[in-house]
Amino acid sequence: MTATAAVRTETRLLDRRIGRLLVMGWRFHLKTLSQSSFFILVSVLQPVIFASIAFFMFRVGGREGTLLYAALGAGLMGIWSSVLFGSGGAIQWQRWEGTLELLVTAPAPFILVLLPLSLATSSIGIYSLTATLFWGVVFFGIPLQLAHPWLFALAVPTTVISLGLLGLVLASSFVLYRHANALSNLLEYPIWLITGLLVPVSFLPGWVEPLSWLLAPTWGAKSIQAAALGGDPRFPILMCALLGVVYLLIGSRLLRLFERLARGRATLSLT
Amino acid sequence: MRTPVIEAVDLRRTYRTTTGAFRRRPLDVEAVKGVSFEVGEGELFGLLGPNGAGKTTTIKMLITLLLPTSGTARVLGYDVVTDAARVRERIGYVFGGERGLYERLPALDNLRYFAELYGVRPEIQKQRIGYVLDLVGLTGRERERVEGYSRGMRQRLHVARGLLHDPPVVFLDEPTIGVDPVGARELRATIAALTEQGKTVLLTTHYMFEADSLCDRIGVIANGSIIAMGTPRDLKGVVADRTIVEVEAFGVSDAAMASLRAIPGVASVSVEERDQAQLLCVQSHKGVELTQTILGKLDGVKVGRVAVREPTLEDAYVALVTETP
């Protein structure tokens, strides 16, 4: 076999390997997460209850027409909660289960081990969107009419993947810190607020808006809202995807740094 | 001289912890103080030592989980610090314990996942999984959730996982701890068979008979340093010229122990707590008949069985650990 042909085979094998790792890892972690009562709480019950709160508040305030908006908002909030507790929390959970060591010392690059995990946590968020929409339609009579159904079908996975990549950044930050849980609790409400998932950013002080543009959930929310309620989702979808790539780069750098530090400081095993 | 498969050169590892309740002061604890050894191809090497001796820390450095504070280590010629990825591809490691598995999923799913992580080629994954399950005796139970597994079964699953990618070097950290005697015996047989396949094995344990029966060579580690190294026979040689007097006693005081140690010809005295009584082991040099003297010093203490016997590896170990400064 010539040198170029050999390299080409090698690359093809490598691609196949990466592909398999991602898909297989994603399915594996999706299965583990779906079995967890905590994640059922965070991805289904919590968003449904928040959706109900929003529905009642909007009804009292006379905003009938925007119940679909509220359902989508609560669903998006659910995706964020899953990513926050799933990616950050999953690292801690792997630590407790004693599997973190195994994942780090596997020959596969750690990023290819962690990425499917974060993608799984954001995919769980699909349960949130489905649950809030279902709840709204059945119990609050929301008419399910999407303005741009095909773009909606594009916006949702783009948002989910991009949030999964943000989860990677979170996960790589939390790998070292034992008390990352305290931080997780703190990041739920603020991100919901800043990224305008339920309350438009215009209701917050002016300096918040530029900040929100750096966060994928902002663009994901805009794209999903535009696709469902009317507007142009294409630019937000693009921004969402772009930010995802940025997160991937940041995440992989961080991961390499933190892994090295963890081996030095020995905080990889038990609490 | 063939290159060693595992090579540790003056490995050291310091931990930084804190002391004090309010103003936390940093404290440096040196867990491993300059450990060096070599393991050749196909050898079964044992690291024997009490709890807290530094066995687990040493093995963690070799499997690239921890960075040494100083010193170097190589596995199959690859440096564990700079070439970690290549080391990881070629080693399997198994640690004792309940944890380290995805509880809510079946064993089969766990193995499939790790097979993928360890880079087992897709076309042979199924066959490898079947092979390792058979090797550890879990065939037929792989579809059950791990959370229902007994301690022994989990341990066997760990071993299966460690062998999935057919690594040439295998590290086992206390592999039979907490396993029932029958299961443990089967596990030991499996471990012994590994070297027959040409694999190199490094094992840590604090069970003497395990080290004695399995290992080609043993390194005795205590307090972070290797205090003796050699074949089981070599180590027993340390106490080869000794006689052991075993006395079953009820309530031996420190003063009595001190007076026993003071008897001329006595090399060491150790006591092991059994359920109701204590087992006193007095090591003395051969040729000196000390049984009566010993019993005389124990006057006033209730005494049960008395036996005189040849030294075992355990006695060598006790001698090394207690007599080395």
Next chain:
Amino acid sequence: MNSLRVFFVGGVISYRALFNWLRPEIYIPTMLGSPIFQIVFFAKLGDYAGVENDAFFVVGNALQVSAMAGIYGMTMTIANERYFGTLSALLATPAPRLALFLGRAVPLIANGLLISVFGFAVGTLLLDFVLPATGLPGLGVILLVTAFACTSFGLLLGSIGLRARDVFFISNLVYFLMLLLCGVNIRPEALPGWMQSISYALPLTRGIEAARGVVIGGRPFADVAPLVWGELGVGLAYAVGAYVLFRFLEVEARRRGTLETY
């Protein structure tokens, strides 16, 4: 006399032992950080929905947050004791049960009060909210009674936790349900009838209504006193219920030997 000692000493020591995360780096984000954002979130949501005013949400959420401190605290206390295996050791002592567990409640109630005060401060600084000086003594009483009622509720949940496996799940679920049902963000009158009955069966609902009356409506304490009595009654009912349930489970566990199994 022994009861009092058990009440105070047992309470303080256990609080420190179990809540060893009293270190600032954990206490501040968990106990103080989250509430800030929760209050701001719902105030802004209310703003967007065109419902009520900032003060409505500040009072509601500040009280809810302190309620949750009591509920989480109590359920964690019991769950932790069981987790660390100290529960059976505790039950083996001759100490009177009520004093024992109410002793653990005192630091939690104090903590809850601290958090509500903090919540009001946040409202004053970040939102359109003012605490009238005249209402303060009345508010103090309302806060105390509400904190007590919620801690009792937590005691009941914790006792259920002796049987159920996942207390964490229950207390988190309760957190969300209280946000919806206790008038924190939506007046109970705006909810369907069957939900309203649940609202008034729970602690916190009357406390929030009373607090709003005093702080926002400027009503004298005498006006809202019936609500406060109601809240106290609810608290006592839960305390008694918890006590009864706890004794029942304890006796049964002793007979069946299940206290350690989990």
